[in-house]
Amino acid sequence: MSTKEVEWDGLPVPKRYWAILAIAMGITVSVLDGTIANVALPSIAEDLQATPSMSIWIVNAYQLAIVVSLLSLSSLGDILGYRRVYIGGLLIFSVTSLACALSNSLLTLTVARVFQGFGAAALASVNTSLIRIIYPKRHLGRGMGINALVVAVSAAGGPTIAAGILSVASWQWLFAINVPIVIVALILSFRFLPVNPVKRSGRKFDWISGLMNAFTFGLLIFSIEGFTHGVSLSVLLPGIGVVLLVGYFFVRRQLSQEYPLLPVDLLKIPIFSLSVGTSVCSFVAQMLAMVSLPFFLQHTLGLDEVATGLLLTPWPLATMIAAPLAGRLIERVHAGLLGGVGLSIFSAGLFLLAVFADQVSNAGIALFMAMCGFGFGLFQTPNNSILISSAPQNRSGGASGMLGMARLTGQTTGASLVALMFVVFPVDGTYASLYFAGGFATLAAIVSFTRVSLPEPEMLMTTKKKKTV
Template sequence: MSSPHDGVPLPQRYWAILVIALGVSMAVLDGAIANVALPTIARDLNASPASSIWVVNAYQLAITVSLLAFSSLGDIIGYKRIYQWGLAVFTLTSVGCALSDSLTTLTIARILQGFGAAAIMSVNTALIRVIYPKAQLGRGMGFNSLLVALSSAAGPTIAAAILSLTSWQWLFAINLPIGLVAWLVALRALPANPHKVSHRFDIRSALLNALTFGLLIFSVDGFGHGESPLLVGGMLMVSLAVGYVFVRRQLSLAAPLLPVDLLRIPLFGLSVGTSICSFTAQMLALVSLPFYLQSLGYGPAQIGLLMTPWPLVIMAVAPLSGRLVEKYSPGLLGAVGLALFAAGLLSLALLPAQPSYLDIVWRMALCGVGFGFFQSPNNFAMLSSAPPHRSGGASGMLGTARLLGQTTGASLVALLFTLFPHHGTHTGLIVGAAFALSAAGVSCLRMTNGAGRVAAGH
């Protein structure tokens, strides 16, 4: 028998899944399409290539500094309300992006759009936990991973198609009808929180969190791009000092913004570590590979096609691993997947001097198989190991771990390119494989920390 809060009844569940699908797809797509459009945007707005990167960075930074705050608010005032606000802000600021006539106005609009995306992402997995029955939570996570992979894979293609037909403004304007439909359906379909909490929102912790992660990202990014050591070191020291005060404050709270108390749960803490290492490996590879393939003589269109097997295979594997985690330990599935991922990265680093298309494609596919087997079980382990009334905090920690790993990976690539100007791409893939193997090792530890019991305990 299902409990009163064991999932949302049909057909409401299908409508709720549709809302989640539309929101997540928009948030992920807008991160991917902006990268492709940067040269066009820079030219139209008379901006330098270096300054135009803020169109991407501003969006990511806004998400990173506000994700945990929105997660906490979700626990307090409801995941549904935060998700609806996120959809509204994201949709309206997308119109602002489309109407921007300078780099400054576009950057401001992207910052606000990033806050909307953060609200969507912060409670996304918490809502999945409420929407799906406990016995189907694994496949819900698998479907969500499928959506993220599909959106990431389709982003460059959609951007190229729109830019070939019309102006870059339509990349953002297209969010208006999609966001409006999602918001209207959300009013009726999304469920309320099954668990009530009594604590208040901690504004001081939210400010300390924004300062800690904001300065940390700026310092890591500056280190990777060769900024002044004095400036980078200063930002890092201030970030560590503020972070110390932030963590000390969280340890004294019953329901902290940064869920440090959840990190004491072995399965949760190990899953966070696995996530950070694996997403660092992923970004090391995804940033290095285009330059690597370019050095082998491939053009932009060929590079895009050759990298497509990676997300395509994730799309096939993620739902499968989401079902397998209902029967097998997420620690085991994650370890196997990350070992395959590491093998794929090493095989790419050892490509022959004149590889055929097949040589590259099967290696990309192997990376996709490995990453797809890791992602859904890891998300499942992290969310299911947290108490139900802390689902918002767990959801925010999941997103923060991913963003921290991706930021670290991108900055490490820039550093490796500086240290090894002739072998930076090879080195990036090898270092990525090392991070993937480290993540596999951490995942193995979960097999002795209750992961099997969580997976089977439905």
């Protein structure tokens, strides 16, 4: 290893700020596009003369493309360089966003969304890997705090932002607005993003694992979606059987690889696997709440879309406060303890919404929303920091991919559970969703607190030692 690689410890200021801005801009548009189209689906379906059920593919195609390609692109990041994969993702995302805006049929829009999803997957697959080399080790938590802030606010604020755009423009602008933002991100990325300060030792991409990964996770998502939308068990069961069969051979292949596509080697690290589990549970809880709450606010409380958007806003606002704060606290407090406290606040907010939302004023609901957002932000930063820093430097791509997969798995499962709750509890589906959300957040809190008994990754421990000197 060269002297330059040994001494690498992040970018200097102000290059660091420009680099993180490039990451933030790319992740913002990619996460937003996962939810921003939901609000416009009725208008898009009518304009393109599509049925409501078929228009759902505008959303599903994007998410499915991300799921089937995320781990493969993470592996390519370790091999080709995180900067190259990120810039490639920006290029694909900009072109396909324009294609979405210019689409004149459901077929062309859906195809464009598939390739837009591949671009988004490239961005999500290496963003935290880039943050690891952008920030000095002692300030990694701050970088992760910014990333957690961007992801959480973009995910929670998507419907509100979409409503704002649609109030002054047509649905095409939901996609067209990405283009100038991504162009700026591209300029900043070419200028300021660093190359990997790690040798890759002639490592090659495993195409067979890539195909098996895409097939396994793609069919798994299809099965989950099919179950929640009432597809016959005679159709679902064979598909589930194929998932289990291919998944078995996929995992077996990964166990024999030195650098597995599915990072099963990293899952052998206790604090890494626990962090993946808490991340999945937290995003299940978030989606259970964020998907079900608009139905409660509009159907139960009789609020209009504007009032609903305003009452949902305290959630992302509180996250904006908590995530950067957690990034600084992690330099002094054990990340597992900080994450457990955040999840406990998150859980309390969800249970308060489930029990008292129909009994308190709008101010009370806003307070409960803020509790959820603050707790979620306080958890995500330390959890992401543990997950990324516990992996070896040359496996940062695999760790980043698992972080993205944990988020997507949680969000997909959470949204599917909402649909299931509305089927099982036709009248009280929202309440059931919120109780389930609180349960998942509580489970995640318990698991997070168990991490206090485990030593933190060396990178985080070094930061705390420097603080005490």
